[in-house]
Amino acid sequence: MTDLILQALYSGLLQGGSYALIALGLALVFGTTKVINLAHGELVLLAAYIAYTVESGLGVNPVLAIPAALVIVCISAVIMYFLVSMVKTDRELNSLILTYGLGVILTNAILLIWSADIRSTSSAWLQDAIVVGPLYSMRSEPMFFIVSVVLMGGLWWWLSRSWYGRAVRAVAGNRDAARLMGINPRRTELVSFVIAGILASFAGVAIFSYGVIQPSLGHVLTIKAFVITVLAGIGSIPGVLVGALLLGVAEALTVTLASSALQELVGMILFLLVLFVMPNGLFGRAGRRG
Amino acid sequence: MKRSLIAWIAILVVCIAVPVLLGHNNYIMSLFIAALVIGGIALAWALLGNLGGMVSFGHSAFFGVGAYVSALSTMEAGVPVMAGLLLGGVGAVVASLVMLPVLRLRGPYFALAILAYAHIFKIVATEWSSVTGGSGGLSGIPAFPRMLGIDLAGKSGSYLIILAILLVFILCYQAIRKSHYGIALRAMHDSEDATRVVGVNSTLLKAMMLFVSAFMTGVVGAFNVHYIGFLEPDYAFNGVWVTLPIIAAIFGGYRTIWGPVLGALTVYLVDQLVFKNLIPSGHQLILGGLLVVMIIFSPRGLVPVLFKSGRKHASA
Numbered sequence: 001m002t003d004l005i006l007q008a009l010y011s012g013l014l015q016g017g018s019y020a021l022i023a024l025g026l027a028l029v030f031g032t033t034k035v036i037n038l039a040h041g042e043l044v045l046l047a048a049y050i051a052y053t054v055e056s057g058l059g060v061n062p063v064l065a066i067p068a069a070l071v072i073v074c075i076s077a078v079i080m081y082f083l084v085s086m087v088k089t090d091r092e093l094n095s096l097i098l099t100y101g102l103g104v105i106l107t108n109a110i111l112l113i114w115s116a117d118i119r120s121t122s123s124a125w126l127q128d129a130i131v132v133g134p135l136y137s138m139r140s141e142p143m144f145f146i147v148s149v150v151l152m153g154g155l156w157w158w159l160s161r162s163w164y165g166r167a168v169r170a171v172a173g174n175r176d177a178a179r180l181m182g183i184n185p186r187r188t189e190l191v192s193f194v195i196a197g198i199l200a201s202f203a204g205v206a207i208f209s210y211g212v213i214q215p216s217l218g219h220v221l222t223i224k225a226f227v228i229t230v231l232a233g234i235g236s237i238p239g240v241l242v243g244a245l246l247l248g249v250a251e252a253l254t255v256t257l258a259s260s261a262l263q264e265l266v267g268m269i270l271f272l273l274v275l276f277v278m279p280n281g282l283f284g285r286a287g288r289r290g
Numbered sequence: 291m292k293r294s295l296i297a298w299i300a301i302l303v304v305c306i307a308v309p310v311l312l313g314h315n316n317y318i319m320s321l322f323i324a325a326l327v328i329g330g331i332a333l334a335w336a337l338l339g340n341l342g343g344m345v346s347f348g349h350s351a352f353f354g355v356g357a358y359v360s361a362l363s364t365m366e367a368g369v370p371v372m373a374g375l376l377l378g379g380v381g382a383v384v385a386s387l388v389m390l391p392v393l394r395l396r397g398p399y400f401a402l403a404i405l406a407y408a409h410i411f412k413i414v415a416t417e418w419s420s421v422t423g424g425s426g427g428l429s430g431i432p433a434f435p436r437m438l439g440i441d442l443a444g445k446s447g448s449y450l451i452i453l454a455i456l457l458v459f460i461l462c463y464q465a466i467r468k469s470h471y472g473i474a475l476r477a478m479h480d481s482e483d484a485t486r487v488v489g490v491n492s493t494l495l496k497a498m499m500l501f502v503s504a505f506m507t508g509v510v511g512a513f514n515v516h517y518i519g520f521l522e523p524d525y526a527f528n529g530v531w532v533t534l535p536i537i538a539a540i541f542g543g544y545r546t547i548w549g550p551v552l553g554a555l556t557v558y559l560v561d562q563l564v565f566k567n568l569i570p571s572g573h574q575l576i577l578g579g580l581l582v583v584m585i586i587f588s589p590r591g592l593v594p595v596l597f598k599s600g601r602k603h604a605s606a
Contacts (some may be wrong), residue, residue, distance in 0.1 A: 083582060093339075105578035108578060112569065263410070
C-alpha cells in the first residue's frame, strides 16, 4: 500500500510539471489582459495533435514536433490576441464569451482534421520504463518534467531580469502606470500571448508523449489550468508550480485510492474549497470577490 | 400597448401555424422542438446575464438535475408527468442552493465556479448508480399523457407543451423586468456599489435571479427527458446544453427577451438543416465562428439591430 501511494505521489508530481506550464500560460495572459483565455487548453491540445501528425506522418519521434508546434501554436495565440483586443464593450465578460467561442472553433477544427479517435504515441523510446528505486515511470515523464522545470526557470529569469518580462509584470500590476513609464501595454499583451503559446507547445507535446489525447481534452485542460491558478493565487510563479504539483498528486492519489472516474472531481472540489476558504489562493494577494 | 398586443397575436398565430402546416413532417417538427428546448435554456441563461449580470458556463447542471428529478419522481414515486416538470424546476433550484456561495465571486470566477458544479453533478449522476442508473442511464421514462383529446406525447403535442412553457417564461421575464426588482437590477447593472449604498440587497437579488434561471432551465430539462424518453449522465449534463444556448442568446441579443428564443430558432435550424449537411461532424465550428463574430462586431445581438424601435433604453 505504501508503495502504491509513493508511486502515486511520484506520478502525480511528474504530471504536475505539464500542468504548471499550461497554468502559467493562462496566468500570464490573465495578468496582462485580465482575460481568462478559455481556449488555452485547446492551444495545448493543438500542439499535442501536431506531435501526433509528425509521428504518424513522418515516422519520427514526436519530440521533434516541438518546432512545428511552436510555430503553429504561437501563430494561433497571436490571432487570439488580435481577436480578443477587438472586444470593445464590457470587456471582462465579452472576452470570456469570445474565448469560449474560440475554444469551440478549435475543438471542432481538431475534430474535423484528426477525427474523434483517441490517439497516443507509439514511440517505444518514449514509453521505456525508467526505474528510480521502487518508482516506475515512462521515459517521457521525467524527461518532460525536467523540461518544464527548465522552462519555468527560464520564465522566472525572463520575468525578473529582461526588459519585456519586467514590462509584463508592470502591465499586470498597473496598466496605466506602466503606460506612463513608456511601456506599450498592447505590445506587452501580445508578448504574453506568445509566451503562453510557447509554454502550451511544450506542454502539448509532453501530454501526447505520455498520455492519450482526444478532441474534448482541451476543455478539461483549460479547467485544470484555471483550477491551478485559483489554488496558487494570481501573480505567483512558485505558487503556480506548487498548485500544479498539488493537483497532479491529488489526482494520482484519487485514481490509486478511489477510482479513476473521480479523477476530475478532486480538482473541482479543491477549486471550490480554496475559493471558499482561502479566496486569495494559497500564495496570492489580489482579491477576486465582487 | 396596442402594438404589443398585435405583436403577441402575430407571434401566437405563427407559433400555432407551425404544427398545422408542418405537423405531418416528423423530422421538421423534432427540429422545432429541439430548437425551442435550446431557446428555453438560452432565455434562462440570458435572464441571468441580463438581469443578474452573471455569465454562466454551467447551465447544463440545471438542465441535467431537472431532467433527473422529473424522470425519477415520475418513475419511482408515480408523480404525474406534468407535475414532474415543475418538480424538475424545483430540483434545479435546490441544486442552485449549493451554488449560492459562488455569488460572492465576480466575472470569470463565477462563470468557472458554476462550470465546476456542472462537472461535479455529472460525476455524481454517473457514480451514484443505485439511484440514477449510472452511465447505463434510465429508460422507460413516462411520456406526456393525452389531455383534452390531444396526444401530447406526439410531435405536435410536445411542440405545444414546450411552446406554452416558453411563453409562460417570457411573461415571467417581462413581469420581473417591469417590477421594482427589475429597476433595482437595472441599477445594479450600472453600478452595483451605488445600488448597495441606497439599500438594495444586491446579493439577495442576484440569488433570486439565479433561482429563476435555474428553475426555468430545470423545467426545460424535465420537458426534454419526457419527450426523449431516455436519460444518461453524458447526455443530461452535456456541454451542448451550454454552448448552443450561449451562441443562440448572443446571436439573438441577450439583453432582449425575444432575442434568445429567436436566436435559438435561427441558429439551431440553420445548423441542423445547412451546416450539418456541409460538415457532418464538427459543424459547431461554424457556430463558434458565429459567436466570435457576434461578440466582436455586435455584442448586443441581432434583434436590437433589426428592430430599432427608437426606444433608447429597451434593455434592462
